[in-house]
Amino acid sequence: MRNLRALEGWIYERLVALSGIASVVVMVLIFLFLFRESVPLFRDVSLRHFLFGRDWLPISEPPSFGIVPLVAGTFAVTVSAAVAAVPIGVGAAVYLAEIAPRRLREGLKLAVELLAALPSVVIGFLGIRLLVPWVKAVFGLPTGFTALTGAALLALMALPTIISVAEDALGAVPGTYRQASYALGATRWETITRVVIPAARSGLLAAVLLGFGRVIGETMVVLMVTGNAPIVPRSLFDPARLMTATIAAEMGETVRPSEHYHALFAVGAVLFAVTFLVNLAADRVARGREAR
Amino acid sequence: MADKIRVRGLSVYYGELQALRRVTTSIADRAVTALIGPSGCGKTTFLRSLNRLIDLIPNTRVEGQIFLDDVDVYSPGVDVVDLRRRVGMVFQTPNPFPKSIFDNVAYGPRIHGLSNQRRLEEVVEQSLRRAALWDEVKDKLRHSALDLSGGQQQRLVIARALAVEPDVLLMDEPTSALDPISAGRIEELITELKAEYPIVIVTHNMQQAARIADWTGFFLHGELVEFAETERLFTAPKEPRTEAYLTGRYG
Amino acid sequence: MGRGRRPAGTYWRLDPDLVARRARRLRVERLYSWGLGLLAWSVVGLIAAILGVIVWQGAPAISLEFLTQPPREGMRSGGIYPAIVGTLYLVGFTIAVALPLGVGGAVYLTEYARPGRLTRLIRLAIVNLAGVPSVVYGLFGLGLFVIFLGLGTSILAGSLTLALLILPVVITTAEEAIRAVPRSLREASLALGATRWQTVREVVLPSATPGILTGIILGMARAAGETAPILFTVAAFFLPRLPVSIFDQVMALPYHLFVVSTQIPNMPVELQYGTALVLVGLVTGLNLLAAAVRARYRRARRV
Numbered sequence: 001m002r003n004l005r006a007l008e009g010w011i012y013e014r015l016v017a018l019s020g021i022a023s024v025v026v027m028v029l030i031f032l033f034l035f036r037e038s039v040p041l042f043r044d045v046s047l048r049h050f051l052f053g054r055d056w057l058p059i060s061e062p063p064s065f066g067i068v069p070l071v072a073g074t075f076a077v078t079v080s081a082a083v084a085a086v087p088i089g090v091g092a093a094v095y096l097a098e099i100a101p102r103r104l105r106e107g108l109k110l111a112v113e114l115l116a117a118l119p120s121v122v123i124g125f126l127g128i129r130l131l132v133p134w135v136k137a138v139f140g141l142p143t144g145f146t147a148l149t150g151a152a153l154l155a156l157m158a159l160p161t162i163i164s165v166a167e168d169a170l171g172a173v174p175g176t177y178r179q180a181s182y183a184l185g186a187t188r189w190e191t192i193t194r195v196v197i198p199a200a201r202s203g204l205l206a207a208v209l210l211g212f213g214r215v216i217g218e219t220m221v222v223l224m225v226t227g228n229a230p231i232v233p234r235s236l237f238d239p240a241r242l243m244t245a246t247i248a249a250e251m252g253e254t255v256r257p258s259e260h261y262h263a264l265f266a267v268g269a270v271l272f273a274v275t276f277l278v279n280l281a282a283d284r285v286a287r288g289r290e291a292r
Numbered sequence: 293m294a295d296k297i298r299v300r301g302l303s304v305y306y307g308e309l310q311a312l313r314r315v316t317t318s319i320a321d322r323a324v325t326a327l328i329g330p331s332g333c334g335k336t337t338f339l340r341s342l343n344r345l346i347d348l349i350p351n352t353r354v355e356g357q358i359f360l361d362d363v364d365v366y367s368p369g370v371d372v373v374d375l376r377r378r379v380g381m382v383f384q385t386p387n388p389f390p391k392s393i394f395d396n397v398a399y400g401p402r403i404h405g406l407s408n409q410r411r412l413e414e415v416v417e418q419s420l421r422r423a424a425l426w427d428e429v430k431d432k433l434r435h436s437a438l439d440l441s442g443g444q445q446q447r448l449v450i451a452r453a454l455a456v457e458p459d460v461l462l463m464d465e466p467t468s469a470l471d472p473i474s475a476g477r478i479e480e481l482i483t484e485l486k487a488e489y490p491i492v493i494v495t496h497n498m499q500q501a502a503r504i505a506d507w508t509g510f511f512l513h514g515e516l517v518e519f520a521e522t523e524r525l526f527t528a529p530k531e532p533r534t535e536a537y538l539t540g541r542y543g
Numbered sequence: 544m545g546r547g548r549r550p551a552g553t554y555w556r557l558d559p560d561l562v563a564r565r566a567r568r569l570r571v572e573r574l575y576s577w578g579l580g581l582l583a584w585s586v587v588g589l590i591a592a593i594l595g596v597i598v599w600q601g602a603p604a605i606s607l608e609f610l611t612q613p614p615r616e617g618m619r620s621g622g623i624y625p626a627i628v629g630t631l632y633l634v635g636f637t638i639a640v641a642l643p644l645g646v647g648g649a650v651y652l653t654e655y656a657r658p659g660r661l662t663r664l665i666r667l668a669i670v671n672l673a674g675v676p677s678v679v680y681g682l683f684g685l686g687l688f689v690i691f692l693g694l695g696t697s698i699l700a701g702s703l704t705l706a707l708l709i710l711p712v713v714i715t716t717a718e719e720a721i722r723a724v725p726r727s728l729r730e731a732s733l734a735l736g737a738t739r740w741q742t743v744r745e746v747v748l749p750s751a752t753p754g755i756l757t758g759i760i761l762g763m764a765r766a767a768g769e770t771a772p773i774l775f776t777v778a779a780f781f782l783p784r785l786p787v788s789i790f791d792q793v794m795a796l797p798y799h800l801f802v803v804s805t806q807i808p809n810m811p812v813e814l815q816y817g818t819a820l821v822l823v824g825l826v827t828g829l830n831l832l833a834a835a836v837r838a839r840y841r842r843a844r845r846v
Contacts, residue, residue, distance in 0.1 A: 117826055118823065118826070177390075
């Protein structure tokens with residue numbers, strides 16, 4: 001009886017340990033598969049051409065797999081989205097954490113959570129129905145499917161991440177700092193700008209990085225509203241094609257395996273590397289705060 | 293000796309809970325007043341109502357009056373920010389901002405509009421000297437205040453409070469988080485500072501009250517049971533409850 | 544008042560403008576707070592407007608036929624029944640995989656892992672998995688499950704992909720819930736002669752159940768709404784009959800919304816909004832459920 005119980009415990013504990021390392025295994029597998037499925041591309045295409053080629057023409061004859069327009073599109077759209085979302089998100093977080101009356105705070109947070117929960121395909125759908133015609137009409141463009149449209153929607157999608165991480169960071173600032181500041185005769189605004197925000201600096205930076213990481217990996221919205229022209233956009237009013245959207249749009253129609261198939265995996269690997277670095281940086285920054 | 297602060301019938305409620313019951317007393321100028329009593333007796337609440345820091349707690353209600361130099365600090369039209377500038381406060385655990393030593397001390401003067409760098413340097417040096425910290429930190433004013441020891445941090449926040457040149461100093465158990473040697477230095481400093489300021493100190497260390505205070509008040513369940521010159525209170529308490537506390541019958 | 548004894552001092556009184564400047568500053572400050580409030584509330588307003596539009600425009604499409612019939616006439620009429628069923632299947636199988644794996648991982652991290660290189664590595668992996676773009680999960684699922692393991696485009700491949708996607712959410716919330724179980728409870732159990740595993744099973748997990756449940760529900764909501772990971776692993780463009788095995792393809796709500804809003808010319812707008820409403824209703828409902836469980840659990844714990 002006793003032995004049986006011990007055996008059961010032993011088995012379960014092994015299973016638990018296995019699920020513990022599952023995350024690591026998955027991480028390694030993702031890494032491996034992206035690598036394994038992209039490498040064959042470079043038998044025919046030079047790494048140099050892939051990274052610096054200015055044409056993404058996967059089904060032309062001969063095809064060209066230059067990733068520059070995709071990187072440029074991704075860069076233009078996501079950076080614009082971040083530039084728009086950071087001040088709004090941090091401002092809203094300051095309001096939530098420092099100014100909003102306690103009773104309203106929970107309601108505000110719930111609203112932000114609901115936004116975070118909205119599937120991106122729904123945001124993309126509303127973008128097509130509402131924002132795209134608006135952009136076309138207001139700016140007098142030939143099409144409303146532009147980098148700007150994508151950036152605006154991505155900014156919206158980055159908000160929940162930025163707001164909630166920034167609000168956590170502000171909330172983690174010890175109350176004694178605020179009390180000391182008030183006791184010296186500082187006003188609320190002085191306390192916020194000179195004590196609370198500087199003290200939460202690294203957490204706020206982490207919020208921005210995580211928001212950016214969220215936006216860079218977003219697929220459906222940009223696939224649906226940016227127009228997907230594989231050119232380097234000259235302005236935000238041009239259509240753009242992003243790395244994520246390229247994978248989503250083209251993978252369904254490739255022959256497997258083929259050069260095109262491997263090229264899409266290579267794009268995925270680049271995307272993975274970028275988000276990996278951004279998230280790693282955010283984690284470092286946030287941890288730096290804990291160490292203090 | 294002149295009274296700096298007069299408190300008349302002060303009651304404080306946190307929602308339904310009454311934390312102070314009609315407290316009436318006076319705080320003498322240029323003297324140390326100690327407030328003793330078991331935890332939860334209302335002494336910290338009393339201290340925080342003097343600079344209206346309890347305004348920050350939601351659902352708080354205050355009745356009665358507190359006169360600082362004959363102005364009721366709870367009357368409408370009182371500038372809370374200016375009041376807090378005039379009533380400096382030191383907290384239980386040292387709470388320097390995560391900034392440099394210089395910026396900590398300069399914080400108050402800066403928010404009150406002093407931007408001249410030379411004057412700021414003067415004020416910082418002066419305040420650090422009065423807090424008996426100057427010699428230890430004068431070569432590392434740009435270092436983070438968080439690198440100082442606990443005792444140094446507590447003297448730093450005293451310097452920070454002095455830098456806005458307050459009229460009154462409040463201290464909420466300023467030595468309870470410190471080792472005995474650091475605590476001794478803070479006590480010395482308090483004794484020096486009382487030549488210039490009225491000081492109100494909350495402590496649950498009766499020996500400390502006996503050592504440094506001129507006046508002592510004993511709080512119990514939100515009531516100011518007895519208030520007298522320290523020596524009289526400790527040697528000949530009039531109230532049986534005070535005597536019971538002093539002889540160790542309440543926790 | 545004997546102020547003269549203090550060295551130098553009273554710098555603020557030397558500045559005659561100070562009173563006027565203070566008043567101005569306070570007015571400006573009130574404006575700033577007001578502005579931030581406006582900002583925050585316009586974000587909320589936008590969210591309310593988004594949900595409002597979907598409900599307003601989608602409600603007319605909702606009918607028994609819409610919810611129980613397959614699409615007809617090139618999807619331009621009929622219902623979305625197969626997509627609803629497909630999404631429910633996917634969510635169900637996803638949770639069946641992610642629940643044991645996620646809770647197991649959380650138990651390992653809280654109860655067994657010793658601080659060290661392995662634990663750091665696991666945490667690093669979780670943080671990074673949470674940030675991997677969903678389309679990369681899609682690629683990974685295609686490479687590993689569909690092709691390498693030969694599962695084909697199937698419910699199984701799609702659910703496994705989604706399970707890996709929500710694993711970080713499940714682990715993180717479960718870990719938080721397990722950590723909130725007071726140590727005294729564990730010690731009481733161990734002191735009664737229970738083994739470590741018995742303590743986990745009989746004491747720790749039951750106390751942590753509401754928190755774990757919250758994480759599971761959030762994971763379900765996430766799995767129900769994702770499109771990119773199922774694009775190449777399971778989702779069918781048009782498949783009116785229901786699946787009979789886990790090796791079948793299915794339609795799914797998010798992919799169906801993508802299809803009807805971008806791939807079908809002359810698609811009635813009402814049906815698009817109707818599809819969006821069903822999807823949003825499912826996802827939002829799950830999130831509200833999670834919020835309710837969490838709120839109840841918090842209240843219960845405070846007593």
